[in-house]
Amino acid sequence: MLGFLKEPVVVTAKINVNLVALTVLGLISRLWGLCYPRAVVFDEVYYGQFVSLYMKRIFFVDDSGPPFGHMLLALGGYLGGFDGNFLWNRIGAEYSMNVPVWSLRLLPALAGALCVPLAYQILAELHFSHCAALGAALLILLENSLITQSRFMLLESILIFFILLAVLSYLKFYNLQKHSAFSGSWWFWLLLTGVACSCAVGVKYMGLFTYMLLLATAGLHFWHMIEDQNLSNVSLLCHFLARGLALIIIPMGLYLSFFYVHLALLYRSGPHDQIMTSAFQASLEGGLARITQGQPLEVAYGSQITLRNVLGKPMQCWLHSHTNTYPIRYENGRGSSHQQQVTCYPFKDVNNWWIVKDPGMQQLVVSNPPRPVRHGHIVQLVHGITTRYLNTHDVAAPLSPHSQEVSCYIDYNISMPAQNLWRVEIVNRESDTDVWKTILSEVRFVHVNTSAVLKASWGYLSGASLPEWGYRQLEVVGEKLSKGYHQSMVWNVEEHRYGKSQEQKEREVELHSPTQMDISKNLSFMAKFTELQWKILTLKNEDTEHKYSSSALDWITMDTNIAYWLHPTSGAQIHLLGNVATWASANAAALVYLCLSLWYLLRRRRKIYDIPEDAWQLWMSAGGICGGGWAVNYLPFFLMEKTLFLYHYLPAVTFQILLIPVVLQHLSDHLCRSVLLKSMFSALLVAWFSWVYFVYCTFSPLSYGQPGLSPSELRALRWKDTWNILIRKQ
Numbered sequence: 137m138l139g140f141l142k143e144p145v146v147v148t149a150k151i152n153v154n155l156v157a158l159t160v161l162g163l164i165s166r167l168w169g170l171c172y173p174r175a176v177v178f179d180e181v182y183y184g185q186f187v188s189l190y191m192k193r194i195f196f197v198d199d200s201g202p203p204f205g206h207m208l209l210a211l212g213g214y215l216g217g218f219d220g221n222f223l224w225n226r227i228g229a230e231y232s233m234n235v236p237v238w239s240l241r242l243l244p245a246l247a248g249a250l251c252v253p254l255a256y257q258i259l260a261e262l263h264f265s266h267c268a269a270l271g272a273a274l275l276i277l278l279e280n281s282l283i284t285q286s287r288f289m290l291l292e293s294i295l296i297f298f299i300l301l302a303v304l305s306y307l308k309f310y311n312l313q314k315h316s317a318f319s320g321s322w323w324f325w326l327l328l329t330g331v332a333c334s335c336a337v338g339v340k341y342m343g344l345f346t347y348m349l350l351l352a353t354a355g356l357h358f359w360h361m362i363e364d365q366n367l368s369n370v371s372l373l374c375h376f377l378a379r380g381l382a383l384i385i386i387p388m389g390l391y392l393s394f395f396y397v398h399l400a401l402l403y404r405s406g407p408h409d410q411i412m413t414s415a416f417q418a419s420l421e422g423g424l425a426r427i428t429q430g431q432p433l434e435v436a437y438g439s440q441i442t443l444r445n446v447l448g449k450p451m452q453c454w455l456h457s458h459t460n461t462y463p464i465r466y467e468n469g470r471g472s473s474h475q476q477q478v479t480c481y482p483f484k485d486v487n488n489w490w491i492v493k494d495p496g497m498q499q500l501v502v503s504n505p506p507r508p509v510r511h512g513h514i515v516q517l518v519h520g521i522t523t524r525y526l527n528t529h530d531v532a533a534p535l536s537p538h539s540q541e542v543s544c545y546i547d548y549n550i551s552m553p554a555q556n557l558w559r560v561e562i563v564n565r566e567s568d569t570d571v572w573k574t575i576l577s578e579v580r581f582v583h584v585n586t587s588a589v590l591k592a593s594w595g596y597l598s599g600a601s602l603p604e605w606g607y608r609q610l611e612v613v614g615e616k617l618s619k620g621y622h623q624s625m626v627w628n629v630e631e632h633r634y635g636k637s638q639e640q641k642e643r644e645v646e647l648h649s650p651t652q653m654d655i656s657k658n659l660s661f662m663a664k665f666t667e668l669q670w671k672i673l674t675l676k677n678e679d680t681e682h683k684y685s686s687s688a689l690d691w692i693t694m695d696t697n698i699a700y701w702l703h704p705t706s707g708a709q710i711h712l713l714g715n716v717a718t719w720a721s722a723n724a725a726a727l728v729y730l731c732l733s734l735w736y737l738l739r740r741r742r743k744i745y746d747i748p749e750d751a752w753q754l755w756m757s758a759g760g761i762c763g764g765g766w767a768v769n770y771l772p773f774f775l776m777e778k779t780l781f782l783y784h785y786l787p788a789v790t791f792q793i794l795l796i797p798v799v800l801q802h803l804s805d806h807l808c809r810s811v812l813l814k815s816m817f818s819a820l821l822v823a824w825f826s827w828v829y830f831v832y833c834t835f836s837p838l839s840y841g842q843p844g845l846s847p848s849e850l851r852a853l854r855w856k857d858t859w860n861i862l863i864r865k866q
Contacts, residue, residue: 155257158252158256158273161252162249163249167242167245167246169840170237173708173841174230174237176227177227177710180227180289181227181229183206184289187213188220190402191210191213191214193401193402194402194407195405197412199671199675201340202340202341202391202395202672204339205338205339212236212243215242219234221234222234222235228702228704244285244293247293247298248296248297251282251297252273253273255276256269258307258794259272261308262758262798264754264797271797271800275796275797280836281712281782284711284838288700298335302336302346302350305325306353326378330383330387333347334390345769346787349761396665399665399668403420404421413628415575416659419664424630433576435572435632436508437507437515438503439491439629440489440491440632440634440635441491441492441574442489442629442630443628443629444627445627446624446627446628447592447624448623453482455490455590456478456487456609458476461546462541472541475545476519476522477602479607481610482609489520489631492515493515495557502635509560510569511570512559516556517556519544522544523640524545524546525545527542527543527545528588530586534611536613539616540613540616541613555584562577564577572629581627588615590614591613591615592610592624593624684696684781684782686780686781688773688774690782690858691784695858696782697711697712697860698711698783699861701841707845707850708843710838711839711861715831716831721828722793728799728803729798747806751806759795761794762798763791764791765788766789766795769787800821804818834853838853847864
């Protein structure tokens with residue numbers, strides 16, 4: 137029974153020495169001197185703020201993309217014991233001793249290092265020679281821009297890692313298709329493709345470009361499978377469902393999980409709360425939650441409420457009034473009603489409180505039991521401090537003459553009757569009998585007499601405000617009812633209490649006191665995810681011209697650079713600059729590939745086949761992955777209206793670099809047909825690669841920031857007049 141112990145247990149393994157050596161070289165090139173400089177480098181000032189907020193569990197919104205990349209950077213800080221206490225206020229600021237610089241930069245560096253063996257494996261899976269695969273890996277290894285970008289707390293190296301991992305996984309899956317369909321390894325690589333795609337999109341939305349490329353490739357491959365008569369209908373259906381599960385369903389679920397973890401971690405109120413709805417803010421610990429916790433859920437006649445405009449941009453604001461009146465005449469000569477001003481005020485204030493009144497009764501308190509207000513009910517809104525009624529009439533608004541003025545009615549006995557009845561319309565109702573709810577209900581107020589809708593005006597949307605007589609507060613108007621509606625017409629109750637005091641002086645004291653009741657409101661994860669996702673997609677900071685911004689056309693010829701860091705006293709500095717030799721070769725390879733492909737296609741139309749069919753299929757598949765990867769990651773930037781930087785081109789140029797050995801091997805195998813030509817071509821390759829290595833060594837001081845260079849050495853590195861190399865005056 138124990139006879140197997142008589143023989144030693146032997147484990148054999150195949151080790152690809154090339155792969156191991158490339159991985160080690162990648163780690164050395166990216167991890168060497170990782171803590172240098174011990175200062176904030178370029179966009180570390182941006183991402184570092186989010187890492188600190190993660191450490192403190194404070195909620196934030198970053199309109200640049202999903203949270204997965206930020207969480208990975210925060211993981212580095214967590215592993216290093218970072219407490220989040222550092223002021224990320226300027227590039228070049230020295231890190232304090234509590235900041236684990238090596239740990240914060242580790243994950244981007246590891247991702248950048250692993251891109252080297254990934255490049256090798258991708259070319260190998262495309263069925264190119266190990267020499268070509270080795271060349272691709274060495275080009276990635278010696279690419280100065282990728283080295284620079286991967287050595288700091290930035291996201292591009294992580295994005296490129298997941299992109300290349302997705303491509304490699306799909307190629308391995310595809311190569312297993314014919315002989316090992318539905319095997320364990322087949323499932324592993326298919327599932328890993330979907331996971332890597334989801335991670336790439338979760339780091340930056342730029343990952344969506346490669347994800348779409350792989351989906352299109354998978355669709356094309358499945359289309360060709362349909363004509364295979366050896367596959368039954370059931371087998372085809374299984375293949376289709378497997379791809380749908382791995383490439384669509386699982387990535388979507390994983391993408392949702394990124395937000396779930398993000399929201400679970402960031403449960404405290406923070407500086408970005410104000411752009412979220414009141415319901416979202418109330419779900420966070422502290423901030424609005426401290427005010428709204430336990431408020432009455434159902435708005436009733438007699439309720440005291442504050443009304444927040446749902447749009448929330450360019451800033452949040454609440455329906456507001458004060459004792460001051462509109463001027464009799466505006467500066468342009470138009471007249472007003474001279475009644476009490478109603479505005480949208482961007483700060484919490486006692487004058488933001490209103491009382492919901494039943495038009496048929498005089499009392500301003502909640503009855504026992506409370507009578508809830510429902511969708512379609514008619515109400516009057518009474519300003520809590522001045523007790524005047526919200527009113528609108530056929531008088532032009534101060535900034536929006538095509539809309540009606542909104543005021544609090546003052547009876548001047550001049551035949552201008554009050555028009556203060558409003559119909560409550562719950563926009564997000566589930567039925568026409570829904571009750572108006574605190575925070576959760578989004579409502580419109582439709583004026584009964586004129587059908588105008590209470591609205592924060594377009595002047596508000598553009599950032600305009602009332603003149604000095606209106607204290608620079610934001611305009612509120614009555615907008616004629618239209619078929620559609622805008623968020624500026626929608627309001628929600630943020631603070632709410634049941635009024636108990638009928639006397640005005642007692643009521644004023646009540647309005648100044650905090651609310652405390654026993655009903656809480658919680659948003660579901662999907663509701664929070666939907667709101668946060670929408671904010672990320674629609675919230676755009678004002679794009680300002682940056683010193684180092686560039687256009688997409690500048691990237692191909694590398695007519696631009698970015699100064700990442702400058703030593704405060706010496707000439708040491710770090711720049712995002714590519715390897716000129718590699719970038720020029722990549723452009724040439726792309727051009728050669730395009731010309732040869734067109735030539736072959738024209739010849740094939742004439743039934744002339746210059747290369748064997750298997751070589752043609754190899755040429756097209758490699759071009760689809762490498763050339764297609766470059767195109768989908770580059771061309772969309774011509775359609776984007778945003779500030780662009782050179783680092784946006786790095787995913788595209790990575791694919792373009794992979795195209796270089798593809799073209800070189802094709803030229804060697806099919807165009808250099810004599811021994812002499814092959815020898816000359818090999819010699820040229822050695823000279824060319826020596827040029828690539830020379831450029832890498834020449835610019836490595838600008839990639840690593842050391843050693844420091846003299847002004848004359850820095851001038852010698854300004855190979856293009858458009859490069860902004862920083863030279864101190866002596």
